[in-house]
Amino acid sequence: MNIAVNKTLAELAYDGMLLPHPRLEDWKWTNLRVLIDRPYPPRLKVAAAPKEIERLLKRDPLAKLAQARIVFVNGEFAEDYSNLPTDGDVRVRHHLAPITAEAEPVLDMNAAFATGGVEIEIASNIDAPVAIVHVATDGEARTIATRHRVKVADGASATLFETHLGEGAYLANSVVDITVGANAKLDRVKLEIESSSAIHLAHAVITLGANVLLRDFTLTSGARVNRQNGTLAFKGENADGKIAGSYLLSGRQHADTRLVIDHQVPKCTSRELFKCVMDENARGVFQGKAIVRPGAQKTDGKQSSHALLLSETAEFDAKPELEIYADDVACGHGATSGDIDHNHLFYLQSRGIPEAEAKSMLIGAFVGEAFDTISHDGVRDVLTRFAGKWLVNHKEEAR
Amino acid sequence: MLEINNLHVKLADEDRAILNGLTLNVKRGEVHAIMGPNGSGKSTLSYVLAGREGYEVTDGSVTFKGEDLLELAPDQRAAKGLFLAFQYPIEIPGVATMQFLKVALNSQRKARGEKELTTPEFMKLVKDRAQKLDISQDMLKRPVNVGFSGGEKKRAEILQMAVLEPSLCILDETDSGLDIDALRVVADGVNALRSPDRAMVVITHYQRLLDYIVPDHVHVLSQGRIVKSGGKELALELEAKGYAEFTKEAA
Numbered sequence: 001m002n003i004a005v006n007k008t009l010a011e012l013a014y015d016g017m018l019l020p021h022p023r024l025e026d027w028k029w030t031n032l033r034v035l036i037d038r039p040y041p042p043r044l045k046v047a048a049a050p051k052e053i054e055r056l057l058k059r060d061p062l063a064k065l066a067q068a069r070i071v072f073v074n075g076e077f078a079e080d081y082s083n084l085p086t087d088g089d090v091r092v093r094h095h096l097a098p099i100t101a102e103a104e105p106v107l108d109m110n111a112a113f114a115t116g117g118v119e120i121e122i123a124s125n126i127d128a129p130v131a132i133v134h135v136a137t138d139g140e141a142r143t144i145a146t147r148h149r150v151k152v153a154d155g156a157s158a159t160l161f162e163t164h165l166g167e168g169a170y171l172a173n174s175v176v177d178i179t180v181g182a183n184a185k186l187d188r189v190k191l192e193i194e195s196s197s198a199i200h201l202a203h204a205v206i207t208l209g210a211n212v213l214l215r216d217f218t219l220t221s222g223a224r225v226n227r228q229n230g231t232l233a234f235k236g237e238n239a240d241g242k243i244a245g246s247y248l249l250s251g252r253q254h255a256d257t258r259l260v261i262d263h264q265v266p267k268c269t270s271r272e273l274f275k276c277v278m279d280e281n282a283r284g285v286f287q288g289k290a291i292v293r294p295g296a297q298k299t300d301g302k303q304s305s306h307a308l309l310l311s312e313t314a315e316f317d318a319k320p321e322l323e324i325y326a327d328d329v330a331c332g333h334g335a336t337s338g339d340i341d342h343n344h345l346f347y348l349q350s351r352g353i354p355e356a357e358a359k360s361m362l363i364g365a366f367v368g369e370a371f372d373t374i375s376h377d378g379v380r381d382v383l384t385r386f387a388g389k390w391l392v393n394h395k396e397e398a399r
Numbered sequence: 400m401l402e403i404n405n406l407h408v409k410l411a412d413e414d415r416a417i418l419n420g421l422t423l424n425v426k427r428g429e430v431h432a433i434m435g436p437n438g439s440g441k442s443t444l445s446y447v448l449a450g451r452e453g454y455e456v457t458d459g460s461v462t463f464k465g466e467d468l469l470e471l472a473p474d475q476r477a478a479k480g481l482f483l484a485f486q487y488p489i490e491i492p493g494v495a496t497m498q499f500l501k502v503a504l505n506s507q508r509k510a511r512g513e514k515e516l517t518t519p520e521f522m523k524l525v526k527d528r529a530q531k532l533d534i535s536q537d538m539l540k541r542p543v544n545v546g547f548s549g550g551e552k553k554r555a556e557i558l559q560m561a562v563l564e565p566s567l568c569i570l571d572e573t574d575s576g577l578d579i580d581a582l583r584v585v586a587d588g589v590n591a592l593r594s595p596d597r598a599m600v601v602i603t604h605y606q607r608l609l610d611y612i613v614p615d616h617v618h619v620l621s622q623g624r625i626v627k628s629g630g631k632e633l634a635l636e637l638e639a640k641g642y643a644e645f646t647k648e649a650a
Contacts, residue, residue, distance in 0.1 A: 342452070347489040347543075348499070350449050351559060352477035352507035361502065365493025365542075 013039030014143075017112060020105040027105075029285040029317055030256040035225045036199060038141060040171040042113035046074050046139035053081060056135045060163045061386055062191060065378045066131035073135050075115040075144040085130055089123040089156075097149040100177060106203040106229055110145050110175040117147040122158040129159040129376065134174065136166025136195065145173035154181035154209065159376055162190040164200060165222065171199040172223075182209035182236055186216075187375045191383070194222035196251070203229040208268075210236025217373045218245040218257075219383055221390065226255040234261075234268040234296075242271040244373035248363075248387060249282035249314075250394040256285035261303075263296040263329075272303040275370040277363055278314035279394065289321040292329050299329040307337035308366045310359075310391075360391045400598050401425040401448075401468075401567055406459035408440075408447050408623075417443045419623035420459070425567070428595040432609055432634060433602045435620030436642040441602045442486060444620070445571040449483040450476050463567070477503075478510035482565035484556040486572040491543040496555075499543050500525060500562055507563060528561040532588045550581035557588040568592065568599045574608035586611030606638040621646040 011019055011033075022031040053073055057063065068085035070092060071078045077094050084092055096117045099107055120130060136144055152158050164172060172194060180186045194200045200223040208214055220226055232241050247255050261270045276284040286305040307316035320333035340362055348358035364387050371387070374380040401424070408418040417440045425431050435441050447454050448461065450473035461468040468476060491499070505515040516524070529539060532554050544552050553573055560568055570589065574582055589612050593599070601612055609617070609631065617633040618625045619642070627633065627645055637645070 343489050344491050346449075346451050346473060347485070347491065348494075348503075349473035350451075350477055350483055351499070351503035351563065352474050352510065353499075353503050354474045354506060354510075355472065357502065357506065358474075361494055361499070362491075365491065368493045 008033050008036070009039050010036040013041045014109070014112070017109065026258055026287065030225070030227050030254065032105075032227070035254065036171065040141050040143040040199070042143040042145065043115060044140060044142040046137060046142065048073055048137035048139070052137050053078070053135060056137065056165060056167065057081060057133065059165055060133055061382045062131060062161050062163055062189075062379060065376070065382065066129040066161055068128060068130045070118055070130070070132045071135065072116055072133065072146055074137060075146055077116045077118065085128070087126060087128065090126055090130060091121040091123070093119045095119045096147055097177065099147070099175065101203075101205045101231065104203065104229065106173065106201045106227065107175060109143070109201065110147055110173050110203070113143055113173065114145040114147040114175070117149070119149045119151070121151045121153065122156050123153045125157045126159075129161050131161040131163065134162075134164045134172065136168070136170045136172060136198065138168035139170075141169045143171045143173060147175040148177070150176065150178045152178075152180045152184045152186050155183045156181065157185035159187045160189070161379065162188070163193070164191070165193045166195045166198060168195055169197040170195070171201065174200070174202040175205075177205045179207045180209060180212045180214060183211045184209065185213045188214075188216045189374055189376065189379050190218040192218065192220045192222050192226060196222065196224060198223045199225040201227050204231070206230065206232045206241075208232070208234050208236065208239040208241055210238055212236065212239040212241070214239070214241040215373050215375055216241070216243045217370065219248070219386070220245065220255050220257075221248040221386075223255075224253055226253070228257045230257070230259045232259070232261045232270065234263050234265055234270070237265050237267045240269045242273070242373055244271075244273040244370040246274070246367045246370045246387070247276035247278065247284045248390045249277070249284060250279040251282060251398065252280075253282045255283075256287070258287040259289065261288070261290045261301060263290070263292045263299045263301060266296050267298045268296070268300070270301040272305075273370050273373065274305040275308075275367045276305065276316060277308045277310065277367065278316060279310040279391070281311075281313045283315040283317075285317045286335075287319045287321070288333065289323070290331055292324040292326050292331065294325040296326050297328040299326065299331065301329070301331040303333040305335045306366075308363065309337055309339050356392050356395070360388050363391060364388050400427050400464060401600075402462040404460045404462075406447070406461060407457045408443060408454050409457055411453050411455045416457070417623055418447070421620075421624045423618065423625060425598045425600060427598055429616065430593065430599045430601065430612065430614045432614035432617045433600060433620050434604070434606070434617060434634065434637055436646065437604070439620045440623040441604075441620055442571055445483055445569050445602055448481065448569055449473060474506065475510065477563070477565070478507040480566035482560050482563060482568050484560060484568065484570045484573050486575060488544050488552040488556050490545045490547075492545050494543050496539050496541060496543050497525065500559065503559070504563060525562055528558055531591065532558050532561065533584055534558055549576035550578065553577055553581065553585050554588070557585055561588065561592060566597055568597065570599065570601045572603055573601070574603055574605060582608065582611060606634045609634045619645045
């Protein structure tokens with residue numbers, strides 16, 4: 001459904017493709033027709049100097065943690081900067097796989113404009129993490145779209161990192177389609193630290209087989225506008241999926257996550273946990289929907305989102321939705337928001353810890369529960385340090 | 400070391416005065432006890448000295464080591480050597496005790512221009528101090544004060560004091576909620592920190608604590624000012640006669 005109105009400049013540059021209207025329920029907090037305030041032409045080639053690319057790649061906090069790195073520069077696979085996995089049980093193919101999920105605005109845009117992607121197949125227990133790094137170099141405003149497919153075979157296990165960063169004004173559209181086979185295990189960590197003038201639109205389609213263990217964590221701290229969709233479908237019994245995330249937002253940043261957890265079979269466990277920190281005029285949105293299909297008995301689904309608002313003008317909106325068509329299930333949701341506890345702050349300061357550092361410790365404590373979803377110790381440490389420095393860093397940048 | 404002169408304090412958001420011209424002089428090496436009934440302003444005094452927000456000083460001055468204490472942020476006061484042992488120590492979920500202690504100690508050292516402690520140096524220091532206070536490694540592994548019993552919290556406060564080695568310790572009702580054994584452990588910990596270079600202000604409702612931490616001076620606080628001062632025998636007199644006698648004098 002779309003509502004007939006005059007096309008925006010951005011829409012005209014998209015060959016007339018329509019952006020989602022805020023009257024669509026899922027898009028009411030993120031009005032792309034206004035937020036995408038100028039044309040971002042697709043398939044525009046921007047030249048990038050190797051030095052610039054190397055400099056940006058070094059900025060990836062996860063750079064040293066993955067031997068295997070698949071690098072995309074401005075939406076194109078960059079073989080020269082990549083370290084492809086050497087293990088024969090990790091197959092990487094440069095290939096733009098078709099979209100399998102139901103139509104949706106972010107997916108539609110990707111289907112029309114994606115320029116690069118890989119298909120990764122993991123056949124056994126792979127300890128070494130595989131990273132996909134997306135870099136956008138400074139240049140003309142443009143749409144950069146990538147699409148990847150990841151298949152974790154039955155009984156296999158994998159750790160997947162995804163980083164998105166860049167410079168300048170661009171719109172990044174990122175789609176990943178992940179299938180985890182029966183008895184398999186996947187740890188996925190996504191880090192969104194795009195340029196502060198970028199727009200990041202993403203959609204992750206995740207399908208789980210029986211007895212799967214999934215741990216998925218996303219840290220959202222870059223981009224002026226961020227919208228991330230996720231669909232998690234349980235297709236085999238006794239699977240356990242957790243999707244967690246944190247926002248660290250300041251200035252006028254806007255981030256909106258919309259998750260749909262689809263329990264199609266009995267006896268699966270799902271957890272959604274978001275711990276979001278907003279400072280200054282930033283706005284965070286979390287929309288979580290759980291569907292329990294008829295017959296998906298013994299479903300155990302819980303959703304919670306918590307916000308820490310560091311200023312009076314910061315905002316957080318949470319919308320939980322439950323659609324339950326089975327009678328023997330345990331589903332629940334909860335949302336809270338509040339500011340820093342002044343008793344905590346005073347206690348830390350009274351022991352000699354300066355205010356900014358004390359606040360950073362409390363931010364770290366707040367997001368810690370979500371960060372605990374990350375199984376990889378090295379990544380958890382790196383991202384915890386990132387969160388610990390975030391407050392001081394963004395205040396300095398603003399100066 | 401600490402000179403409080405004619406201190407008047409009210410709550411920031413209402414017109415109720417809590418301290419009404421309090422004057423107190425504490426010299427190096429001295430232990431002062433401040434006793435008073437509920438509502439006499441004991442806790443307010445400790446919070447104002449530590450720099451908690453929510454209070455407004457309307458008159459008077461507080462000088463600490465020759466500097467205007469009221470001008471300093473709470474962390475600056477701590478780095479200068481002031482320590483408040485809280486009546487109700489705060490639980491901070493998600494902040495590890497050891498990390499908290501290390502950041503606190505090194506922040507203070509940094510502010511004073513001293514060399515920061517390395518992790519092994521710090522671990523050794525804490526282990527040594529914790530042993531003396533009967534604090535287990537397990538307690539140190541937990542988040543700050545989380546899941547501690549009342550007695551454990553008070554011991555943890557004294558541990559922080561022993562690690563941070565302040566020059567002025569303010570103990571706010573450190574005896575409250577302690578049974579006699581816990582009281583002895585805490586008092587031993589405090590007494591071990593007595594030194595000619597360190598001053599202490601012990602705020603308490605009951606005389607009992609002063610059997611263990613013997614003060615040089617005792618002051619009676621009533622309606623926001625000191626109405627009587629004396630030696631340690633004053634505490635016993637208070638215990639025998641009750642506060643009413645002294646507060647009458649004040650009125």
